[in-house]
Amino acid sequence: MSTLPDLLGPGLRLISVGLNPSPxxxxxxxxxxxxxxxFWPMLNASGLTNEALAPSVESMRRLFEVHRIGFTDLVKRPTPGVAQLRAADYREGAAALRMRLQGLAPRAIWFQGRTPWTQYLRHAEGAAPAAGWGLQPQTLDGVPVWVTPNPSPANAAFSLDDLIARLRMLAGWLERIA
Structure with a gap:
């Protein structure tokens, strides 16, 4: 199966966890x-980086190497939308994500959307998450977790301004704990 490679390693400032890759x-x-x-307009306006980036392999490299932001997904199977994911995808994805993140110890883990966060907690931890956005009461192996709305165009309940404001809160929090 063709999918996106993980951009993970030790010493990252932040790891972004999406639901699953699009085709x-x-x-x-x-x-x-x-x-x-x-995602890209939200990132560029958030203050999380000090440069404007466009969706490209070079931008992904800069995010990883310069800004120390890693990327992965809960489910690695690509689909055009969430409706194509099955319960088995979440179960398998949660266990695999737990293994991928072990020992990396980033400053924070950023779940892009409630669905990847709730499915991770349900299947990897056997726990029910709090319903709020932002900093979560649960951690992943002691690493703080942030949840922001998914930037997908299918998530029309949140405007770009809403997304930017929530990511700015994460960026500000990261600066304070640096």
């Missing part, structure tokens, strides 16, 4: 590559 992302080998995905 557009897999084809370009760039996270959040769908042209209507709001």
């Amino acid at each position: 557009a992302s897999v084809a370009s080998q760039v996270y959040f590559a769908h042209p209507r995905n709001r």
Whole structure:
């Protein structure tokens, strides 16, 4: 199966965990590559980096090497939308994600959407998550967890301004704990 490679390693400032890759992302080998995905405009306006980036392999490299932001997904199987994911995908994905994150000890883990966070907790930890956004009461092996709305265009309940505001809160928190 073709999918996106994980961009993970020790000493990262932040690890982004998406739900699963889109076919557009897999084809370009760039996270959040769908042209209507709001990830890149949200990132550029958030203060999480000090430069404007566009969806490209070079930008992914800069995020990883310069800004120390890693990327992975709960489910590695690409689909055009969440409706194509099955309970087995979440069960397998949660266990695999737990293994991928072990020992990396980033400053924080950022779940992009409630679905990947709740499915991870349900299947990897046997726990029910708190319903709120932002910093979570649960950690992953002692690492703080943040949850922001998914930037997918399918998530129309949140405007780009809402997404930017929530990511700015994460960026500010990261600066304070640096």
